[in-house]
Amino acid sequence: MGLIQASRGTRDILPDEVSYWQSVEAIARDLLNRAAYREIRTPIFEETALFERGIGEATDVVGKEMYTFADRGDRSITLRPEGTAGVVRAYIQHNLHAQGGVQRLWYTGAMFRYERPQAGRQRQFHQLGVEVLGSADPRADAEVIGLAADILNTVGIRDWSLSLNSVGTLGDRQQYREALVAYFQPYLQDLDPDSQDRLHRNPLRILDSKDPKTQRIAQDAPSILDYLSEPSTAHFNRVQELLQRLGIAYQLNPCLVRGLDYYTHTAFEFQLDTLGAQSTVCGGGRYDGLVRELGGPETPAVGWAIGLERLAILIQQQGASMAPTVDIYCAARGAEAEAQALQVVQTLRQAKLAVEVDLSGSAFGKQMKRADRSGAVLCLIFGEEEAQQQTVQMKWLTSGEQIVQRQSELFDQISELREKILLSKPTKKI
RNA sequence: GCGAGCGUAGCCAAGAGGUUAAGGCAGUGGUUUGUGGUACCACCAUUCGUGGGUUCGAGUCCCAUCGUUCGCCCCA
Known part of the structure; x- marks a missing residue:
C-alpha cells in the first residue's frame, strides 16, 4: 500500500498506551512538586551551536x-537531542541565577537523535529530567539520585541497579586521561579497532568497550578514582555516605563514563538487564x-534524565x-429515554463519576x-417505562x-453511590 | 553508519511453486425484538508491506525499496 506511515524511528502512542504515560507523568509531577521542583518548558529546537x-x-x-x-533564514537549527542544554540556555538567558539560591527544575518532552532504531531507542523519544542549578553541595547529588529512585519505585520498577562513579574535575580528568593513554599505548595493536581509534580522541570510552580482549586489557588500567583531587574525593565520599544514609544501594563502577562532555564529579546510571542492549533507564x-x-556565571549543577519509552517498556x-x-x-x-439518560449522565460526570454512554441504540x-466489557461496575438503564416515570434501573x-x-x-x-462504586471495583494496580 | 532476521486481517498466526489464502482473539449480526458475563450459529483478506523480475503458474523463488526487530557504535 502506498499509505503514508509514521517516519522511521518515530511512533504513535495509541490511546491504550497513553494511560501509561499519563500515570508516569502524574507520579513524577507529584513527587517533584513535593520536592520543590518547578517545571520548565523550553523549545524543541535550538541553534545548533548550543x-x-x-x-x-x-x-x-x-x-x-x-x-x-x-531554516528559511539560513540559520542552522537542531532538534534538541537532550534537555539539559536548553534548560541551561534558558537559565542564563532569563537570568534565573539572579533570583539567587538554588533553582530546582524539571522538564519532559520529545528529544531527537538520528540513529538506527532498535528496542528502547528511537529517533524521536521522550525524556523526563531534573536539573538542580546553583548548588555544589553533595546533598544535591544525593537528592536527585533519591528522586530518581523514588520515581522508579513508585511506578512499580524495583529491580533496578544503580551504578555510580566520579569523573572528577576537568583537571582531574586531564591527568587521568594522560595516564590512560600511557597505559593503553603499548597494547595498541591488541585493542579492537574502535578502541584504537578512541585512544587519542576519547580514551575514557575504551574502558567500557564490549570487546573481550579490550576488556581484559582495560581490567588493569588505572582507575579514575586514584586520580581524583582531594576535594573531588571528599565530594564523592560524601555523596556515597548520603546515599547509604538514604538506603539507596549502588555499585561503584570506575568504568562508567557518560557520553556528554559536560559531566564533572558524580556520574550515575540506573539500569535494568531486561532492557536488552539499552540497559540504562x-x-x-x-x-x-x-x-x-x-556564557553564564560559574554555576554548579546536577541532574538526570529518564528515558520514558524505556520506562514504558x-x-x-x-x-x-x-x-x-x-x-x-x-x-x-428510545428518543425520550435517551435524552433523559444524557441529562443524568452529565450530572453524574459533574459529580466526578466516570460514565460511558452507549450510542448504538441497539437492543x-x-x-x-x-456494559460488561467496558469494565463498569454499574449499568444505568433507561427505557420507555423509565422515561415515563422519570426513573432509572440501576444494575450492579x-x-x-x-x-x-x-x-x-x-x-x-451521589456520595453513597460513589462509595459503593469504589467498593465494588476490583483494586487496580498502578 | 555497519551486520543479521522478519513483514499474511485491528491483534496473534498456519502456509515451503499448482484450482476457492487454515485457525485463534477481537468485532458485527443472530439463537435471546427490555437486561451482561457462558454456549452455539453466521459474517468478517478478490489478496499476502511496496515496485519490478523469473515461471504456463508466486504469499511461497530473485532483485530493489520501505518499514520493523536484534546486535555493533552510542545513548535515555
Whole structure:
C-alpha cells in the first residue's frame, strides 16, 4: 500500500498506551512538586551551536546523531537531542541565577537523535529530567539520585541497579586521561579497532568497550578514582555516605563514563538487564562547568534524565495495567429515554463519576454486553417505562442486584453511590 | 553508519511453486425484538508491506525499496 506511515524511528502512542504515560507523568509531577521542583518548558529546537558547545563537538551525539537543518533564514537549527542544554540556555538567558539560591527544575518532552532504531531507542523519544542549578553541595547529588529512585519505585520498577562513579574535575580528568593513554599505548595493536581509534580522541570510552580482549586489557588500567583531587574525593565520599544514609544501594563502577562532555564529579546510571542492549533507564550526573561554558556565571549543577519509552517498556514487562475504566455504563433506548439518560449522565460526570454512554441504540442485550466489557461496575438503564416515570434501573454488574430509582433521588445519593462504586471495583494496580 | 532476521486481517498466526489464502482473539449480526458475563450459529483478506523480475503458474523463488526487530557504535 502506498499509505503514508509514521517516519522511521518515530511512533504513535495509541490511546491504550497513553494511560501509561499519563500515570508516569502524574507520579513524577507529584513527587517533584513535593520536592520543590518547578517545571520548565523550553523549545524543541535550538541553534545548533548550543549543542555543539554544550554537549561537546567530539561526542557522538553531536558528531553524528543530531537532526540539523537550515531554516528559511539560513540559520542552522537542531532538534534538541537532550534537555539539559536548553534548560541551561534558558537559565542564563532569563537570568534565573539572579533570583539567587538554588533553582530546582524539571522538564519532559520529545528529544531527537538520528540513529538506527532498535528496542528502547528511537529517533524521536521522550525524556523526563531534573536539573538542580546553583548548588555544589553533595546533598544535591544525593537528592536527585533519591528522586530518581523514588520515581522508579513508585511506578512499580524495583529491580533496578544503580551504578555510580566520579569523573572528577576537568583537571582531574586531564591527568587521568594522560595516564590512560600511557597505559593503553603499548597494547595498541591488541585493542579492537574502535578502541584504537578512541585512544587519542576519547580514551575514557575504551574502558567500557564490549570487546573481550579490550576488556581484559582495560581490567588493569588505572582507575579514575586514584586520580581524583582531594576535594573531588571528599565530594564523592560524601555523596556515597548520603546515599547509604538514604538506603539507596549502588555499585561503584570506575568504568562508567557518560557520553556528554559536560559531566564533572558524580556520574550515575540506573539500569535494568531486561532492557536488552539499552540497559540504562535513567542517566545523569553533575555538570559544574556547563553554565559558564554557555556564557553564564560559574554555576554548579546536577541532574538526570529518564528515558520514558524505556520506562514504558519496563512497566509493561512488569504487567502493570493502566487501562482506565469507566465507573458507570449507560444503556438507553428510545428518543425520550435517551435524552433523559444524557441529562443524568452529565450530572453524574459533574459529580466526578466516570460514565460511558452507549450510542448504538441497539437492543438492551447488546448494550448490556458492552456494559460488561467496558469494565463498569454499574449499568444505568433507561427505557420507555423509565422515561415515563422519570426513573432509572440501576444494575450492579458485579452482583447482578438491580433496583429502580427515581432520577431526582439519584442525585441526593451521589456520595453513597460513589462509595459503593469504589467498593465494588476490583483494586487496580498502578 | 555497519551486520543479521522478519513483514499474511485491528491483534496473534498456519502456509515451503499448482484450482476457492487454515485457525485463534477481537468485532458485527443472530439463537435471546427490555437486561451482561457462558454456549452455539453466521459474517468478517478478490489478496499476502511496496515496485519490478523469473515461471504456463508466486504469499511461497530473485532483485530493489520501505518499514520493523536484534546486535555493533552510542545513548535515555
